[in-house]
Amino acid sequence: MTKATHNLGIKVTCIFLVMIAGMTAFFSIVGILFAGESGIFSDQKKSYYDTPWCENTTYSYSDNVVRWYVDGAGSEEIAQFFSNGKTNFAFELYDYNGSLVTKSEKPEKIGLTTSYSFYYNEARDANGEYRYFDVPVAYTVVAYVADPLAAPDNYWLTYRLYSLTMSLGYWLFLIALVSLLVLAVSFIYLLCAAGHRGESEEIVLNVQDRIPLDVYLLLWSGTIALTTGIISGSAYYGDLDISRMLAVFFGFFILEALTLALLMTMSARLKKGGWWRNALLYYIVKFFWMVCKAILSTIGDAIHALPVTWKVAVGWLVISSIYLTSTYAAGIVMILNFVLLIVFCSIAAQWQKLSRAGKQLSAGNLEYKVDTRRMFRSFRQHGEDLNNISEGIAIALNQKMKSERLRTELITNVSHDIKTPLTSIINYVDLLKKEELTGQASAYIEVLDRQSRRLKKLTEDLVEASKASTGNIHCSLACTDIVELVQQAVGEYEEKLEAAQLEAIINAPENEIVYGLVDGNLMWRVLSNLLSNACKYSQPNTRVYLQVKQNADMVFITVKNVSRDQLNIDPDELMERFVRGDSSRSTEGSGLGLNIARSLVDLQKGKFTLSIDGDLFKAQVRFARASLPETHPQTIAGEAEN
Incomplete structure (x- = not known):
């Protein structure tokens, strides 16, 4: 079903209602003003002859008599124009000397007698000759209005309007109120419906809306000025004959239609957006801006060059x-x-x-070459050296990348080759353990089992370290509850911590959820490496502290424990591959755990740092804070694991 704002029939109906209600409201208000001046709303109602309607018409006719005479019209001609039967107006014209110049036949019964004086510098005397006066002289018109009004002139027309106003009386207020209400409702609907068509919610511009805005406003202003001039000229002196009343009526109708069209097109343009682009001035300004920008850019490039x-x-x-x-x-x-x-x-x-x-x-652009032609000898030699440096750096970089790739492939291939026989060794050791061996054979089997599993762990760490260092691991950052992640990691290592005689203490903000932008799986492996490191190297009967805190931008996870052996090594060196804190290498660690943890943190765009204070070992992980749990995951550098 078509929406009300999209219905063409309702739009057309509301346009007619706006035009009709606007005209009715305007003329009702004018009628109220005239009725008030005529005393209709008071106890002392004026007769038609005492109202401004009659006075304005009488003054207009009197002014015409004087102007026609001064302009050279004959006395008989003027009197004949205002003769009985043609008009309800009669007059006597006196010149500046007080002499009667001309007059028309008086009506049998007079409803109004009044006089007006009109001043001119150039005047005609009784002989019809013109004279110029430095001080304006007065012509006097004694006007008479017939009673009753029988001739069809302006008196008759204004009397009909007066009678209509008298008959309506207080109903004029109700008509004006209803008209204004209908006008407001219809006008608001048209503004809401502007630009809507059919079933589509998209704003559709019509022919009027596509006219450039500045051209439209120019044409609209010119038409408004012309129409206003016609209305003002027609209503001059209140000489309301039929033709002038029609001119005022249609002039106001045109003003109302133009105003409605302007407001509707502005509503549609504003809804469509980018209304300023549909203007010639916009394209002119844009063109000159582009020209100026091009000139300034050319000058800037020349100066920069x-x-x-x-x-x-x-x-x-x-x-x-x-x-x-x-x-x-x-x-x-x-x-x-x-x-x-x-x-x-x-x-x-x-x-x-x-x-x-x-x-x-x-900046790293090794492909850039210096044009050494037409250079002085010293400058040319320096330029060639720069070209050679770029070539040397490019060769060294390619060799380094090739070497790194070969090393990674070697580790992967060797680890894969080791896994096959190692798996067989582990399986056969498991089978031997099920046999009832006695004496030294049982002890030998335990050693083989322990060392084979240690070798398997070392092989897995080698592969993981290789992948982590080269970024060959899938990393998907997402909003993660860090406190919950730490608690889960400690729970997983609860048995190992008890076996190592260690107590885990978690310090985290109370009544506050700490969100971090990390990969949950990779961060769990980081925590697993740190807790595994603590189980292997911590002093028994001590505590392992895990602290979680945050600031405006970052989240921090700190793991602290007391080392069993003396830590006489640099923290940076401790994060290198195959480096362990115990120089005797008596533990089962591979020396890859911290290196893997640092590589995994780097993949998550975080920072992994170590610090040593005597026997106190402290590892800290920092990464970006996520403010909302709805943060969308984003995949960063790294490839999916094979």
Whole structure:
């Protein structure tokens, strides 16, 4: 079903209602004003002859009599125009000397007698000759209005309007109120419905809406000014004949239609958005802006391309102008300065090329080459050295990447080759353990079982360390509850911690959830490595502290424990591969745990640090804080595990 704001029939109906209600409201309010002046709403109602309606018409007719006479019309002609039967108006015209110039036939019964004076500098005397006066002289018109009004003139028309107003009386207020209410409701609906068509919710512009806004406003303003002028001219002096009343009526109708059209098109343009783009002025300003931008960009590029040369040239010309004025051989000095200027500009340009090459190399652009042609010998040699440096760095980098790739492949392949026989050894050891062996054979089997499983763990750590260091691990960052993750890790290691005679203490904010942007699986492996490290190397009957805290941007996890052996090693060295805290290497660790933990933290865009204070070992992991649990996961560098 089509929505009300999309229904064409309702739109057309509301447009008619707006036009009709607007006209009715306007003329009702005008009627109320005239009725108030006529005393309709008071106890002393005026007759038609005492109202402004009659007075304005009488004044207009009197003014016409004087103007026609001054402009040269004949007395009989004027009197004939206002004769009985043609109009309800009669007059007597007196010149500036008080002499009767002309008059019309009086009606049998007079309803109003009044007089008006009109002043002119140029006037006609009784003989019809013109004279100019420095001080305006007065013509006097004694006007008479017939009773009853029988002739169909302006009196008859205004009397009908007066009678209509008298008959309506207080109903005019109700008509005005209802008209204003209908006007407001229909107008608001049209503003809401502007731009809507059919079943689509998209704003659709019509022909009017596609006209450039500034052109539309210009045409609208011109039409409004013309229509207002017509209405003002038609209502001048209140001479309300039929033609002028129709002109006022249709003029107001046009004003109302134009105002409604403007407001509806502005509503549709605002809903559509980008209304400023549909204007000629916008494209003109945009064009000039693009031209100015292109000019400024060209000037900027030119200055940027030759900054050193330009500075050298300007500086040299300034210096030359100083001593050129104080020398006698100005011509020779000028030629010499010009030659030196060319030489120094060339030196500046060559130096700029070398400087640009150095910046490119420092930014890592090893493909950049310096054009050493047309350079002085020293500069050319320096440029060739820079080119050779870039080539050497590129070769060394390629070799390093190749070596790293080969090493990773070697570790992966060797680990894979070791797994096959190692798995067989472990399986056969398990079978031997099920046999009832006695004496030294049972002890030998235990040693084989322990060492084979240690070798298996070392092989797995090698593969994991290789993948972690090369980023060959899938990492998906998501909003994670860090406190819950730490608690789960401690719970998993509860038995191992008890076997190592250690007590885990978790310090975390109370009544506050700490969210971090991490990969839950990778972070659990980091915590697992740290707790495993604590179980292997901590002093028995001590505590392992795990602290979680946060600030505005970061989350911190700190693991502290007391080492069983003396830690006489640098923290950075301790994170290298195959390095352990016990120099005797009597424990079963591979020396890869901390290195793997650091690589996994780096993959999560975090920071892994170690610090040693005597026998106190402290590892800290920091990473970005997530403010909301709805944070969408994002996958970063790394490939899926094979």
